[in-house]
Amino acid sequence: MMKSALRALSADHAAAWWMLVPALVFTFTLAVYPVIASFILSLYRIILSMPALGEPFVGLENYAELLRDPTARQAFLVTAGFVALSTTLELILGLCIALVIHAQFPGRGWVRAAALIPWVIPTAVASQMWRYIFNDQYGLANLLLFGDRVAEYVPWFASPGVAFLIMVLADVWKTSSFAALLILAGLQLIPDELYEAARIDGAGLWQRFWHITLPLLRPALLLALLFRTMDSFRVFDLAFVMTQGGPGDATQVLQLYGYKAMFTEGRMGYGSAVSVSVFLAIFFLSLLYIRAIGSRLLERNA
Amino acid sequence: AADRADTSGEPLKPVTLRFVSWKADHPRAWDEAFARFADSHPHISIVRELAPHSSTAYHDLLTQKLKNRDATVDLFFMDIIWVPEFASAGWALPLDDLFSPEEQEHFLPAAMETGRYGGHVYGVPSRIDSGMLFYRADLLAKYGFAPPRTWAELITQAESITRGERTLHPALRGYSGQFKQYEGLVCSMMEFVGGYGGHLMTPDLRHSLLSTPATLAAVEFVRDQIIGHIASRAVLTYQEPESVVPFIQGNAVFHRNWPYTWEVANDPRRSKIAGKVGVVPLPRMAADRPPTTALGGWLYAISPFSRHQREAWDFIRFISSAPLQRHFALAAGIAPSRAAVLQDEQVLEANPHFRAQLAMFHGATSRPRTPLYPAISNILQRYFSRTLAYRDVNLRAEAERADAQIDRLLEIGRSAR
């Protein structure tokens, strides 16, 4: 009896599995397998322009190379700096935007739409746009700062620090609204009753923000933080279009470095080692993410 | 076209060739060339695939196709600097069987040399190309200067002209060139290194020479005398398209660029200085040193994975023939790689600067010719860009570090069985 009941049920389970199969196939062939393949590639020395070298197995030598390579170190520092700076700014700005578009006012829909627009603009477009705005001769930035005092115009991208900051600015401009969306969702979960209770308790605007909004927004902020961290680790388009990594490697981010190693220099093994390292960095961050927030999500889904 | 196919007797199978090139500088001249080819070879149609202008982006795209043994690429423009890499990787067809020695003799030997590697010929030179110095003939005349022969002269001239024009023309700078972190930076810097008599690498390609005095001096010179002095710091962000703008806008006295700039600078629709432009070989570091310039240029090459290598060769023969080179010289100002065409009276009359160019071309130095060049170039770009952009880096330490990186790469390259 029990067996047949189980069978009726497992027929359903079988159907369910079949419905997962396409997604599984995609995920495995185009995400999981490639990562594994990348790892395997990273254990070989493969230089496409020199087939005469063969493809010797070199173990972890590519990784040792990576650790020795000052450029790789620089790329890692640039990326880490970029991640830290851009996510911090995005979170702060995103919180401000979220607070604004959470408020009730006529025309809120339009303001929300306006806030979303940077997020939908293709990064390639945004990169060109910022490159133009910070152009040394006919850029808006110079116009705003110096008007027609042409001789004072600043070649922004020529200074390594400034070029890096422009890349951060472009990213902050483009993705703060995404952070704002996540934070907005968090804001919407805070019941109005709490604010009313606080008002009756005598808390002013700032106190309500500090004592109610901020602590209760923590999960949403954490979520936004980790989403953004992981996404900004993958920065590529901005550097590729705006600076190609220069000047002096100031905007040389990991993905661009890996891309160059693999596709410009044809060093497949070494490039794979770079990409596996980026992957591992992000993977550990995402573990952190799952621990911090995901466990709660997973419980709900279990 | 159909009747011609008939008259040729035996009908030829129609073939489509895919030709990877950059977006043409002079579309009309090229369209005309293709039209002529279509007339004489009705069975071959050419599909042009336009790749990015930037040499690096073009390289990445093309090598991706070739790595993939993409049979849809039949022939392509090959930067002279890729020859060792493509030859070693097997991405360019050796042309020895097709390109007879007699025919090779019609080309300038130095140009032919750019297409050779390891005893084989891989490309047919389409033009001669090397860095040149363009200048504002009107301004030099106004201040009574002759075109500079040395960098010291150039700097003095630039300084006095910009000083003199300051009130009238505050945006005027002395010099514009290419110093962004990209392939062109290696060319630009190599010209200065050569000027000091230095080299990027030992001739046997075993060691990098960035920390030799000549090379260090070149970097110091550019850092201290050019960028931020006669040139705006903006040159650190310039590739060719950006660097030409201040010049044709009338905001730079001197400009280093490739020969095609002559056309742009003299096009009144684009340029505010049309007709006021002069061109000379790049200055020397000292009067007693030879002039140096970076060797550039593009070769026609055939993909070993093409199924229509014969037809591709037919096209190359046609497009690099004397009449066509004449056509390009006259219609587009492209300096011919055939000695005879370059000396053609009519050609020289239309392009007086070809003389200077030929002179330059013979003294031009090639960038290191190794299959590992893309990787080495990236290291060189980083090194030069860092040392130019950060004024306070320890130059020698950076140079030694880059040397070590390059040597390590070269060592790996030698580990071939």
Add this chain to the structure above:
Amino acid sequence: MADLELRAISKRFNSHAVLHDISLKVADGAFTILLGPSGCGKSTLLRVIAGLEPQTAGEVLIGGRSVDALSPADRDIAMVFQHYALYPHLSVRENLAFGLAMRKTPRNVIEERIAETAHLLDISPLLDRKPKDLSGGQRQRVAMGRAMVRKPKLFLFDEPLSNLDAQLRTNTRIELKKLQQRLGVTMIYVTHDQVEAMTLGDVIVVMERGRIRQADPPHETYLRPADPFVAGFIGTPPMNLWAGTLDRRPGGWIFRRGGLEVPVPPLRTDLSGHTDADVILGVRPEDIRIEPTAEPSVRLEAAIDVSEDLGADQILHCSVMDERIIVRVSQRPPIPAGRRLSLSVPQDKWHLFHENRRLN
């Protein structure tokens, strides 16, 4: 402690009028219930009193002074919310301290007050827990504590018991009543639960669609509902209400509906002009007897359509000359459906309404 006065309060949300001309006096120390169907404006009125929502017109006075210009914090009130609105990220102690801290009360006073309140409400052992680790009843008490710790003039409650289960609700209700009696504070209490209203309130304010229908002590509201709405709203099962006309007969007034004629009790109002007037006659199911009574009463012959046995009581759904009437009896063994009965309704148990006013 203070009395509260509302003077002609109106409230509209955009064009949607929610409160109409509400006037009410609440004596110092009184326990006042706002009762009414969902959406009638109870919460809105409470929020106007609290200052969380500005009124469109009218005036709110607490302790005799107008508070319209004061923020909620300055009105010296406390509010207990339906879902308690405890700060989830703060411990019970911090929840209690919050309002005092915001008012810059000295640390030691805060400690003292918390201890006192916690003792009173028996939540001392819970002080270091977070709200999520409390049961429903405990949360409710913490919410009360948060209100009490500030010793405000006026307590406002918005359905504070509606999230508790039946048992707990009964207990808390009784405790709340005791507490109020002991502290002698003024409380305004919103509910739509009749039992709470009847048992807790000194005064029940029955509201409907933004208007006050009756404001009287509970027993008065039950015994002498002011209009048919209140009559039908208070009591389970609800009062039997029949629409009909009034007729003058030699012996007095008669209510008539179809074939049914009922002599009505002496009226307070002079009905001289009301012959043929449309009136509503009502009688509570529990006021109908199935045994003959000694009192002067009206007799009705009825047939039982459905008989529902609730254990302690029985609900008889009967018809009297095509009119439906519900009767509540406590009878064992239960009377089965189908039986005919002779119902008697004591004269003084009839309720008669005309144009929304009580006639008797």
Add this chain to the structure above:
Amino acid sequence: MADLELRAISKRFNSHAVLHDISLKVADGAFTILLGPSGCGKSTLLRVIAGLEPQTAGEVLIGGRSVDALSPADRDIAMVFQHYALYPHLSVRENLAFGLAMRKTPRNVIEERIAETAHLLDISPLLDRKPKDLSGGQRQRVAMGRAMVRKPKLFLFDEPLSNLDAQLRTNTRIELKKLQQRLGVTMIYVTHDQVEAMTLGDVIVVMERGRIRQADPPHETYLRPADPFVAGFIGTPPMNLWAGTLDRRPGGWIFRRGGLEVPVPPLRTDLSGHTDADVILGVRPEDIRIEPTAEPSVRLEAAIDVSEDLGADQILHCSVMDERIIVRVSQRPPIPAGRRLSLSVPQDKWHLFHENRRLN
């Protein structure tokens, strides 16, 4: 139509056991109520019967045949859900047709059945509306219609009335009862509303924590609860229950708790060995009289602590020698708190339990 039999059904979710060894027979055409506190497993049991949830052990038989291997669709049952679960994107007609269409019933048969059902439930005018355009009561009827249109053997209801307001709930309850009597179908009905349970069911199955505590007709359940849980669960206010010990006295058995001694009624069970046994004594609040009665009864002297006036009834919270006792009376004017009363409880109204079993 068919009878239903459950044989030793158990259900666990992972390691959490929700149903323990449930056995039950439901006669053909019977209206059976599953009643119990929230979380006791009522819905789970219903879903096991429907086949929506496989049981961990045991067997379900419908019409004498095991249906364990059958999918919900093949068990020939219909289910009415708490929130009705009408397909919101389909019209009422399509909602009714859906189940039949899934079974490939011919078009004309479907039409016929829909017309018939709609007529029966008086929803014909609604057939082309979407669920969102229906009132709560109408939705409820459509949900019933969707169940009936397939003419299944067995109807399963999961708290179908809990989303209606009080008035509508009473009406629908009565209609439902009539409908079941007319169609003579077998129904299993989950509720935690006592009134529904008492009035609708032929049999009430009282559940607690995954076990059946009693399965009897309603009046039996009310009059003779099988154990203290059922005794306390059925009836509002709940039965007064005192834990104490049993003692033999010359005149018979005595219940003793603290200073309180109550002579208990004749027992059905032989109590020879039970001297000093721990027992529970119960009496319903409505069974306690405040006037002397003629029947043989126990008298208790009580003081009123709190007196709650509900209008029709009064709930007196009293103490009898430190023990609390709740009394329900219908008395006008209400008796105020503080008064002393002499309570009398008829001998046969006592309930006595020992180790979860009824003694009398």
Add this chain to the structure above:
Amino acid sequence: MAQRLLLACGIALTVAGSLAPFLWFALTSFKTQAEVEAVPPLWWPSGGWHFYRVALFDHHLLAYVANSVIVAGSTTMLALAIGIPAAYVLARVKLPGKAWFLGGLLTVSMFPQMAIAGPVWRLLADVQGLNTHWGLVLPYVTFSLPIVVWILASFFRELPAELEEAARVDGCTTWQTLTKIMLPLAAPGIFTAAILTFIYAWNEFFFALLILTQPGKQTLPLGIALFQGEFTIPWGELAAASVLATLPLVLMVLLFQRWIISGLSAGAVKG
């Protein structure tokens, strides 16, 4: 009062900060060549539609647009076709190991493109997928699946379980329940997921750069990143092309702002 002032400032800054940079770029697209290269720059354009004509006809922008539409459109369709059943199962059916699957999927969305670029490229080369639109669609689908599944799963989870049980009692299989009952009800969620996928595919750069080397096949972001003039950087044309590339998305945001916001918040926080 202070609060209202603060809000007004916030609104002004949000709108200005979001729109101003792009508006400047848009203004540029209406300038003449001389105005574009003017130093100092000019505020007001007088060039009309010239750059748009050049961008559209000389730079074959329409071909890029067509490619982007094809790629983004097919990505959206395929991601939904695959994501919907998966999301449904993950939201509704009790399966052992489901939590792991969801967690894994989420991790995939975090993969750096670089980490899989090489092998994906080789894989596509092996199946002749380079320089084809479908070759690009495959990785796009992979990368948009997580967000699609995540959003839809949270949508499905919000739908009452009773409905499905009603459908099962009425005789539906899992598949029929999905198609006949759940899909029509989840339409808003599907719509949100579709918009987000479309935006992602429309904007993606890395894989497009990697996979599409043939200009006739390239998508808009690539066209814009590799935009080139004859000798100088054609800022006017570039601006015009950028405006054209962005316009569809801007329209989408204006029209569907509500869905995007609710969908993202549902997917993200309620998860």
